[in-house]
Amino acid sequence: MSTKFPEYKNFNLSQINKDILKDWEENKTFEKSLETREGHPSFVFYEGPPSANGMPGIHHVMARALKDIVCRYKTLKGFQVNRKAGWDTHGLPVELGVEKELGITKEDIGTKISVDEYNEACRTNVMKYTREWEDLTSKMGYWVNMEDPYITYDNRYIETLWWLLKQMFEKDLLYKGYTIQPFSPAAGTGLSTHELNQPGCYRDVKDTTAVGMFKVARDEKSEFLYEGIDCDAYFIAWTTTPWTLPSNTALAVGPKVDYVRVRTFNPYTGIPCVVILAKDLFYNFFDKKYEGLELGEYKPGDKRLTFKTLSEHKGTDLEGIRYEQLMPLVKPEGDAFRVILGDFVTTEDGTGIVHIAPTFGADDDRVAKAADISPLILRDKEGKMQPMVDRTGKFFLIEDLDPEFVKNYVNVEAYGEYAGRFVKNAYDPNLTEKDPTLDVDIAVALKKDSLAFKVEKHVHNYPHCWRTDKPVLYYPLDSWFIKTTNVRDRMIELNKTINWKPQSTGEGRFGKWLENLQDWNLSRSRYWGTPLPIWVSEDRTEMKCIGSVAELKAEIEKSIEAGFMTENILADYVEGDNSKANYEKFDLHRPYVDGVFLVSDSGKKLVRELDLIDVWFDSGAMPYAQQHYPFENKEEFDKLFPAQFIAEGVDQTRGWFFTLHAIATMCFDGVAFENIISNGLVLDAKGNKMSKRLGNAVDPFETIEKYGSDPLRWYMITNAQPWDNLKFDLGGVEEVRRKFFGTLYNTYSFFQLYANIDGFNYSDADIKMEERPEIDRWILSLLNSLIKEVEECYEAYEPTRAGRAIQNFVNENLSNWYVRLCRKRYWGGEYDADKISAYQTLYKCLETISILASPIAPFYMDQLFKDLNSVTGRFTEESVHLVDFPKYNEEEIDKALEERMDMAQKISSMSLGLRRKVKIRVRQPLQKIMIPILDESMVPQLEAVKNIILSEINVKEMEFITDTSGVLVKKIKPNFKTLGPKHGKIMKQIAAAIGQMTQEDIVAFEKAGNYAITVNDENVDLTLEDVEIISEDIPGWLVANEGKLTVAMDVNITDELRQEGIAREFINRIQNLRKDSDFDVTDKIKLEIMMHDSINDAVLAHKEYIGSQTLAVSVELVEKLAESEAKAVEIEQGVESFIKIEKVSE
């Protein structure tokens, strides 16, 4: 054990970072933090897997610091906190990265490059930055087990996913359907919302829009719309994509929207007609100017369209009314052309009646399905159902359709006009933007047939494919779904049991999302990902879902017997052997699984569905898959699930948080996590998003290298609540380094300096609390309050508050008050009980801080802990991260003491302020201050801290004035908190009445204890509780006040005081000189002072005092000093002397 506390020449947190890291590695501290907690209750934490195909950024430090803080804290509290790292390895970003690197597109996969080669490239590429990730993890001090991470492409991981999928399959939660999804005909692929949200995808474009006229079918139901008219009635509906009009099969009206029936004329052909539209949008189509005109004043070709409102109807009145197909090119197979209700219909634009083409709009599809309306479907040569537009973006050619279908459903002549036309010119290699579009041609045709009410160009925001720059279509695509809507209510219910930080993300963002939950689209038409383990017969009547490798192996055997396969790719796999080697004998990825054909129970050949599953399923399944459950860890699973804590960015709300929750609900009917922190974004100092492109991204490696990770972590955690966005500013990191770590380091250096001189090693018994001086008991009281507060904050998952409390304690209380006031106790003098108490108290504070702050600043706090413990050996643990969290001692918390020290601080501060006002420096002693006493309890409180105040402000006496003489000028203020509830409305008058009280009134009030006033003929009885009386002034004195406290200062300087002041000036100069001469703190000196009339008396009178303060063995006043060996000093304005100091050897 060392005898000296280590001394540092400089303070380099970056170096400490490296030293401690090395120490942790050598001593296996992380492993020990788990081993020493073996057999303790476990705290379950899940690590959300990052993808290692990109470099880690500064925002990762944020999320990981949060995780680390909680895990380290829980370890201190005695829990065993296993944390397994993981890698997210599948998915589109990986594939796109590889495509870019290899310079290929999706279409090249399987042609220019084999699927096998492609996936191999992905497998390599995805781990490209593994080393950088591991490096950052280590340097930032994030403790997580990187030795044995879970990797989502591992066959064992995939096996668990298959098992989960099979659970869902058997619960009937998997189905295949189609949805309307963004589709890029130019790229021939569907687009994920992620791709659609790339910057610049939504652009303003100018398209031809049309208002179509849908003729109301006249029957019993619609008769009221034909009442009193002599022409046809039409619903009018607007569309920005006229090419979808041939696929119209319904019209939607708003249930609460009011509609009007208007007699007018077709603006293009002048034919009389009646149109129906939303009342609110009436004037968008009819000009107010012509309101008064008679209908008959209109002549065909006129610009001024006359009109007359006939009747009003509710949206609900229109529901169910039938209309004639607008463009009868193809007949639908089922029920269609009916008015339905749509909750999304507004009267913001259009006509308040919405054209529904279920094959080309997501909303359209949804409402049509709900109302049993058929989409307009064609049948192609293979007999497959298709929308009117093929995958290249053109209307199907007649020769590509099933001839039987064409015969029965297609109006060949009418359809032929449009067959083969591209719906956007951009898709047609032969066309430019200048050529007439299909939209225009359709609009023209409608005009000609008197079926268009308005045709115009319109600018709207439309999505474009980020790869081809061409417009996107909404298009029906086949997909596998998980029926999450079946468990929606259960998910909402379970979500209420989760502790979200912040609460609003759980209730609001996540909760609302659950309420509007749609089925989870599981399919991805890609190559690198977990294959869907479903095999289907060609006629789609039979299918099998495979839930394990063993099951697949057995099924392949059957298939070989049936003659569909010749070889079992799983032949070498040994069931029950969970070793890595056994699972590396095969590959569950494409293309290998695609080559597997199975046999159905009735003997049909089964082919695998080519889809991969959504990568979010991979990560959402990590609670089970990281354990290879249920193939391994089946028995102890209740110890591994659910997580007590997870943390990720708020952007994961609909990602990881959702998939974790969904899978846990469906497969285990429980929550996957109990407490969760979702942190906000890390922005640059100006509040902009960081991006490599803009060059404003902060490099975490550089930052840690420069400052060390402690200030970085401390800054990130304490600057703002983690769920608020952080405007990251390196200046803030620097400030934290200086203000918090610098102060703490200074405090330690101070302690170390004197403790080493006195040989303090905490071997003495603890000085009893009651024997310690006031100021020690005070800082210990605060320390215990701090332990309590910090513990509560950590328990509540609020590290920000914990860090701020610690910082405040260190800066304000420990350094700025305790150490400052106690300096003299350490300096010189005997090694007595007071000094021991001082060392023990300061030591205790530093030691406790090192533990309390260790979760946030793991490096420096460990260094501090080790440095302290290296001499005292108070802990057997070698690292702060292995000890137990301190217990606070309620008995040591003394609120009265904290309060009176607070008064002492205020009085000192006011007194120093007064000195400044009259320009009397603190070194000059003054005779006394006076403090008016308003409340008898103040006297003992102030008595107790009297000496602290007097020495702090360099004043000899403190006098209390109880106002019997009436010298105090008092001020009275109403106490709104007590008066408000009692008197309510007349508060203002009461306040005014109190304000007008005279000095005599106040004195009388104080004596009697109550006071009656009359306000608005109402008698109000005031008690002393209802007011606050402070003394404001003492006439003739220099006075300051703050709150209830008032200080009056005697600023007369007697000769005696002046001499003492001069002595202190001397001491100051001598100390400076000692320091300039590089003397050691303990060196003894001989001192000679040159005489000067103004100082001689002072030096003589305080010779002893000067000597004791400057360690001078002799103090001599001399006539003359040679200039070469003496130093000139100015004691006060115009008074100069010379001093000579000389070191004396022992």
Place this chain on the structure above:
RNA sequence: AGUCCUGUAGCUCAGUUGGUUAGAGCACUACACUGAUAAUGUAGGGGUCCGCAGUUCAAAUCUGCGCAGGACUACCA
């Protein structure tokens, strides 16, 4: 478009159950202190608490409507 978050000093942030002089740090200015010294303290200037309306004796705080910034989701005639 919907949902959620944020808006307080030049900057970064506190601000308890509504209670009457709205705070801290940084930066700036001045002064002081200093054997903790590449520190430190004291004071000063600096505020439409985003706006408007409402509730209340009393609103930075509660309610409503807006505005601005951000995130996510969606994309619609």
